[in-house]
Amino acid sequence: MRRQLKPDRGLQARMFLTMFLLAALYLFFGVVLWQAGVGYTGVALIVGLMLVAQYYFSDQLVLWSMGAKEVSPREAPELHALVERLAALADVPKPRVAIVDTPLPNAFATGRSPSHAVVAVTTGLLERLNPPELEAVLAHELSHIRHRDMAVMTIASFFATVASFLVQQFYYWGFWGYGDREDRDNRGGAMVVYLVSLVVWILSYFLINALSRYREFAADRGSALLTGAPGQLASALIKISGLMQRIPTRDLRQAEALNAFFIVPALSGESLLELFSTHPSLERRLAYLRELEREMEGH
Template sequence: MRSRFRSDPRLTVRMTVTLFLLGLLYVAFVVALVLLLKSWVLVVVVAAGLLGAQYWFSDRIALFAMRGRVVEREEYPELHAVVDRLCALADMPKPVVAVSVMEMPNAFATGRNPDNAVVCVTTGLLRRLEPAELEGVLAHELSHVAHKDVAVITVASFLGVIAGLIVRFALYSGLFGGRRDQNTAAVLAAIMGVSITVYALSFLLIRALSRYRELAADRAAALLTGRPSALASALTKVSGDIARIPTRDLRTAQAFNAFYFTPAAGREPGIERIFSTHPPLRQRVEQLARISAELGEAATPGRD
């Protein structure tokens, strides 16, 4: 079923190209491991099993990691009301609604498709935003669900996760594995080299896709609600408040930056922006200002 969120052909093309390139990289990675380990059954079974687990259980993993819990309408009636209204407006299934007790103001969506999706907000976000701003943030997250880019990012990130785990295992083996012959050491070094290369390439591909998907979600949310200035206000407010949260409190959240409404980072990216999961705040706000001008929206962010 298609939702009323504005389709984005450029996002579709980017997701398709990224998945195609990552697929080629995945095949090359598996072939390299098979040649090095000389056991294609082990490599394929383990890789397929982990990919399936990440795809089917990504929503539970993300909720558990971010200490989110499913909440019923009786607990958070206003939150459910906003989600109900947006889903009716977008003509899409209502996702499971969850809340994470966390000071960091943020939100994320996860799940393999619109029928198996979760939208989670933090208590820090609920305390800070006005109703129109919260609506903009939730519309942004629902756009991710409707465009199925949550599932794409989940699958796309799998390759980097596996490569990273192999690098850690190789390092651990090198440090604690004791004495070994030269052939074993050479194989471990080769596996580590291939894994580092695969991780770096997949990392850059996913970051490039992630930055565009955030712009696409901002645009879709602004057009659905008709209030881009409210979303811009939420972006500015949340980004400013996150910058004031101690870095140590953000470290556990940064691993999930690709899923967040805005990254759990204490400052705007500079030259390292090519490694960022999100475009700069200025770029997002400027896009929303252009949409606001196109819609002829009044300048007041929180207007009704």
Template sequence: MVVTMFLLGLLYVVFVGVLIALGVRALTVLVFAGGLLLVQYFLSDRIALFAMHGREVSPQEAPELHGLIDRLCALADMPKPRVAVAESDVPNAFATGRDQKHAVVCVTTGLLRRLEPQELEGVIAHELSHVAHRDVAVMTIASFLGIVAGLMTRFALYSGLGGRRNGGGQGGVPVGAIILLVSALVYAVSFLLTRALSRYRELAADRAGALLTQRPSALASALTKISGDMSRIPTRDLREAAPFNAFYFVPALSGGQSIATLFSTHPSLERRLDQLAGLSRELGKG
């Protein structure tokens, strides 16, 4: 993770350096991107709940869910996040919020119907690990470079810079074309690095969640059950959920193996199960 974050930072420095060297005045674009970053950072919990139709529930409305989260938070010695439920048959869960004081854990009704108590405990422990490690803040900041590069690409495309040239248009270097090329390249590289970071964070959350409950096999069972049940969910529902894959415990639509893995926000099911099996052996729970 440190290597990936270092490469993202280095990429950002090089990108800004190229812009300065080309004499580009992109302050407005950068300010706009910074504004988007702040909105996403401070309002991520509200945005996610609204987008995924989640509703906060009280202990009276969902006593078992609240009780489970109370126990896990006591074990982890962390503040209890807000608790929400989303009316969806897609079995999934997510956690969001910039820190532990502004976090929310949301599960779908489809998940609650399908999982046994120990399996649900494993999924919630995974999501609480995201909260404890401030993964939403980490991924928001990491994605900032991609946002800037994407905006710069649009800026170059729509402002007509492609026809400008240094030297008063007398056969010089097409500055707009260079900006477009560099921005697109930076966006592509940052996209891949951010996806790699996301996959690492998911593996880390799996491990931390399994260690918290001391039952890696329960989390593995939940992963297997949810992934298997996805194939029985209507494709339309999965496509509606797919844009939020980065938040979810299990992606609604997966690219499977091959090169598509590079673009995935989650490790493959096999990779996650292998890690949990190894952890079971370490804990002597075979």
């Protein structure tokens, strides 16, 4: 019989604090834009439309960019059966299932809500993991769906995208265009907005990555709850990370743009500092899974 895990209050507190800091940063950003008295409604509208499109069409966009193909239960009966069973355990509608024909061993989930979700695995993953390990990886992805992580990260990135847009627009067209003396005040205001946008962009980048890392821990925890076997996910992560080193560089580079979706990020060359990463380090994830395993064993 599976043991229930106690709520991870520390993880919950870190996620709450990160989201609070993001909210405070974005509130400050909004006040600065309002005080600047310059009309940025158009910018917010453009970015908003971009994020709405991303929110509603993320599943199709991600599948298309990865070259994933949706498969029917007849085409992949065992995979569908496993996803259906885990979806029932996670209390979410069964997501659509897709396969990516690539030696890169990985998996991802996307979609704006549990009822509009898709889980994708690569042929490299199916070839290399045993059934319990595959189950643990899929349980991790179902946990992302259960937690609505796609929606959370899209909402969290809204003002960061606005700030990024403003930084780029000001750099190319903004304060550089103010050359006359009568425009000095406008140029000064544009400079303030540019600098604040730059700071908001940089800080939100680190905060959003931190939030993404915490949600990866939450999905690892969800996998442990669904399967009752944290060790199987740990084994899968070790296999995937080890195999990454043997995948052609070109395949890794093609996948790097979608790192936030993967269960293990695809990194060519030296690993990035965790501060700049959307995922925790392998060592920290394995330590967390060992802690969960000890807790489930009652030690």
